[in-house]
Amino acid sequence: MTMKKILVPAIILLLVLGWGNIIGGNARERKKYNEHMSNAKSFDEKEIYIDALDQYKKALEFTKDKLPVEEAILDDYLNLKKYKEFEKQGSMILENYNYPKEITKKIVDYYMERKQSANALKVVNAYLERQPNDDNFLELQGKLRGVYTEIYFAGASIDEFYNGFYVFTNNDKKGLMKSDGSEKIKSQYDEILPYGKEPNYAAVCKDGEWYYIEKNGYKKLLPEFKVDLLGVFGNKLAPYKTGEKYSYIDEFAKKATELTYDFAGGFANKRAAVKKDGKWAIIKNDFSQVTDFIYDDVITDDFGFATSQNVYIAKLDGKYHIFDLDGNMIGSEGFDDAKAFVSDDTAAVKINNKWCFANKNGEIELMTEYKNAKSFSNGFAAVYDGKNWGYINKKATVVIDLEFSEAGCFNSIGVAAVKKGTWKFIKLVE
Numbered sequence: 001m002t003m004k005k006i007l008v009p010a011i012i013l014l015l016v017l018g019w020g021n022i023i024g025g026n027a028r029e030r031k032k033y034n035e036h037m038s039n040a041k042s043f044d045e046k047e048i049y050i051d052a053l054d055q056y057k058k059a060l061e062f063t064k065d066k067l068p069v070e071e072a073i074l075d076d077y078l079n080l081k082k083y084k085e086f087e088k089q090g091s092m093i094l095e096n097y098n099y100p101k102e103i104t105k106k107i108v109d110y111y112m113e114r115k116q117s118a119n120a121l122k123v124v125n126a127y128l129e130r131q132p133n134d135d136n137f138l139e140l141q142g143k144l145r146g147v148y149t150e151i152y153f154a155g156a157s158i159d160e161f162y163n164g165f166y167v168f169t170n171n172d173k174k175g176l177m178k179s180d181g182s183e184k185i186k187s188q189y190d191e192i193l194p195y196g197k198e199p200n201y202a203a204v205c206k207d208g209e210w211y212y213i214e215k216n217g218y219k220k221l222l223p224e225f226k227v228d229l230l231g232v233f234g235n236k237l238a239p240y241k242t243g244e245k246y247s248y249i250d251e252f253a254k255k256a257t258e259l260t261y262d263f264a265g266g267f268a269n270k271r272a273a274v275k276k277d278g279k280w281a282i283i284k285n286d287f288s289q290v291t292d293f294i295y296d297d298v299i300t301d302d303f304g305f306a307t308s309q310n311v312y313i314a315k316l317d318g319k320y321h322i323f324d325l326d327g328n329m330i331g332s333e334g335f336d337d338a339k340a341f342v343s344d345d346t347a348a349v350k351i352n353n354k355w356c357f358a359n360k361n362g363e364i365e366l367m368t369e370y371k372n373a374k375s376f377s378n379g380f381a382a383v384y385d386g387k388n389w390g391y392i393n394k395k396a397t398v399v400i401d402l403e404f405s406e407a408g409c410f411n412s413i414g415v416a417a418v419k420k421g422t423w424k425f426i427k428l429v430e
Contacts, residue, residue, distance in 0.1 A: 057073065108123050124141045146399025147428070149427050153177075155169055155423065156169045157423050162302070168423075175187035192204045197233060199251050225255070239265065241264075266305045268305045272307070290327045294316065295315055299339065300340060301340045308340075310360075336350045343378070379410075406423075
């Protein structure tokens with residue numbers, strides 16, 4: 001017999017024995033797995049979760065398909081109220097198995113039931129990074145983003161936000177407050193406006209005298225001529241009013257021009273809105289005109305700025321339109337009324353007695369049936385149903401109930417001033 005004829009049967013025999021061992025090994029592992037799983041489920045039925053947990057952990061050693069077992073362990077941690085272990089197990093599953101939908105929802109529900117909305121939102125956001133078109137989770141994200149905490153406020157009223165600060169009133173005096181509710185400038189002035197940009201001074205009025213204070217509240221700048229009103233600085237210029245006329249001062253409180261207007265707004269992006277003889281125009285910061293006095297109205301925010309968001313809204317031939325900084329009309333849609341853009345989000349505009357929301361291209365993105373609305377900021381818009389204010393998201397879903405008598409826009413860090421009996425701040429979960 002040749003060596004070749006001897007080797008071939010020997011190799012075949014080894015292969016058969018090898019596969020037999022593998023098959024036998026797999027069968028033994030499968031048997032062990034089934035035994036532990038059967039024991040675990042039996043313990044679960046009897047609510048003996050501690051022993052079920054032990055059996056599930058042993059079953060993990062005999063299977064490659066570990067996710068169903070890991071989920072069972074997760075459930076029993078919750079059954080045993082071992083919350084730290086549940087959270088640790090849940091995090092492991094999400095990271096190792098790329099956020100399986102049903103388990104992700106289970107963990108989100110756990111956080112929501114425990115009123116840990118911030119943690120729930122983090123999980124939802126992480127899931128949507130992987131599955132951005134999941135409508136159920138997108139809706140859940142919108143609702144969770146509408147969860148807020150309250151920030152204590154003891155004053156009488158709060159005005160809108162600008163450049164990091166709110167104007168607040170307490171005991172008939174005004175001051176400046178940060179978004180966390182802490183006072184920056186105590187309520188001691190008859191009037192105060194937020195800190196401007198270029199330079200960073202705030203206009204105040206005390207005992208009939210207008211002047212500017214610096215960041216620590218010390219008197220810094222005052223005109224050498226009589227003024228009845230000072231405005232917010234922008235682009236190193238600020239409007240002022242003497243008698244019935246407005247004009248501008250520079251960063252040294254000197255008259256910046258001899259031109260006067262019936263109204264002068266603040267400069268932003270080197271543009272400002274001014275009014276003369278019943279008509280409005282847009283001017284540059286060298287006081288040359290971008291447009292003639294052709295508009296019936298220009299929309300400004302609470303502090304007189306029209307161009308903070310690189311566009312402006314003005315009324316021309318009976319309709320409001322959006323214009324770029326050079327006075328070119330954007331889009332052809334005309335509106336019956338409008339609110340200023342307060343961010344890169346859409347602005348509230350009114351068409352045929354309905355408030356809707358237009359983007360900076362002049363396109364309507366969302367229609368609503370509300371009686372009033374404010375522009376979108378930080379993903380939400382304040383809306384009014386004729387009785388109360390609340391907030392909607394970009395899908396017009398109410399995310400904060402209509403329960404306030406007043407509601408301001410959310411700032412960039414998710415804080416808004418609202419009134420429900422008294423004024424307070426609300427802060428969105430992060």
